[in-house]
Amino acid sequence: MRAVIVRRFGGPEVLEVADRPEPRPGPGQVRIRVAAAAVNRIDLSTRSGAMTRAGLLPPADEVRLGWDVAGVVDEVGPGVRRRAPGHTVIGLRDVLSAGGAQAEWVVLDELATAPAPRTVSLPEASTLPLIGLTADRALSLTGLRAGQTLLVTGAAGGVGGLLLQLAALRGIRTVAVAAGTDEETVRERGADEFVTRTDRLGAAVRDVIPGGVDAVVDAAVAGVTAHEALRGGGVFVALVAPFAPPPLRATSVVVQEVRADGGRLTALAALVDAGLLTLRVADTIPLAGVARAHERLAAAGLRGRLVLVP
Structure with missing residues (x-):
């Protein structure tokens, strides 16, 4: 599968879209075929090395990016009860050393996911979790x-x-x-x-x-x-x-330190469907355009979120 990675810290030029093995879900986990993954400022801090210098991300030969995801479950691990293949979900990857959501597939704990809001597109839905x-x-x-x-x-x-x-x-x-x-x-x-x-x-x-x-x-x-x-x-x-x-x-x-919480995320998605929370997408960008997304997010004046679409 294709995934956004960095092997050295620096500017947007260090971002790569590399081929990596498809992940498989373990106990209590689901695999999501990614339809959309929002780009967040924490991705910029991860890519630049600021997160590692602050002691928040352990040094590694390779770091994968992406916290937010919207997509369809296509495989579940043992013990999964709430999700099944074919379910459309959103979720949050809050462990920085785990596989990132800016990829064709991502594996998350079942409890880190929620049913996607039905009244908005998947790119819009992907902006909600973080x-x-x-x-x-x-x-x-x-x-x-x-x-x-x-x-x-x-x-x-x-x-x-x-x-x-x-x-x-x-x-x-x-x-x-x-x-x-x-x-x-x-x-x-x-x-x-x-x-x-x-x-x-x-x-x-x-x-x-x-x-x-x-x-x-x-x-x-x-x-x-x-x-x-x-x-x-x-x-x-x-x-x-x-x-x-x-x-x-x-x-x-x-x-405030955010954590993946499927229960609260379910409640927030319901507010989106009720028309009480508004999600804004500035642009959708192919996975290969991730460097351009970082450049645009770092610039002032962006209104709405940038979303990568594998």
Whole structure:
């Protein structure tokens, strides 16, 4: 089968599409014939070597890329109960040293998969696992109740957009931070208030929410700038550990670490089918165009996700 790999770290030029043996499922696992695999920023960090330098990925002669997948189960291992050949599924590969989803086949634990949403295309469905589970868990970590306030940085991005919609479903009042040109988009996603990106984010948000917001989810990695918008004793959820600010003013600072969770992914897919979560694809690209996908993702201004189609 063809699979995206890197054998040395560097720029997009180190990406290869190589022939590798087809994987076989073990106990509790399913094999998925990949129809679509989203490209994420963590793929860029893996390819550049940043993940290995940070101690998050062990050194290896070869690393395979891809977290998100949508496709059809074509083989199951012993003990699989919920999936069968022919089932259309989505899933998340959260073990970096395992086979990547940017390939013609991928093997996942059965519990890392969910039925694919029926109302969107498979390229659209493939964008849900990583950003959906990240947004869902980040919102849960805030502990917010209906009527409380949440600041979302990077609100025009994949995680940020889903956060706005999930928060709206829980009756949480949101303040969205994005470029001025994205105001209409984030308001369509459910933002109650909008603040243009600025170096004085704390002051700008406090002009809208006197005293500061109850919680922040920092999808844009704004760090301490976003923390300044948080009330004393509030909760700050960071998505990237090295950029988590200190817990000033008796705040709680937690780092969200995503994990494959088929149960939550099933619930999120149901929200997509109900029209309550919106997935956006900027472009679909053949597997051989993976270097071009990395270049486009690294550039500013992309709206929607890039998806590789084997």
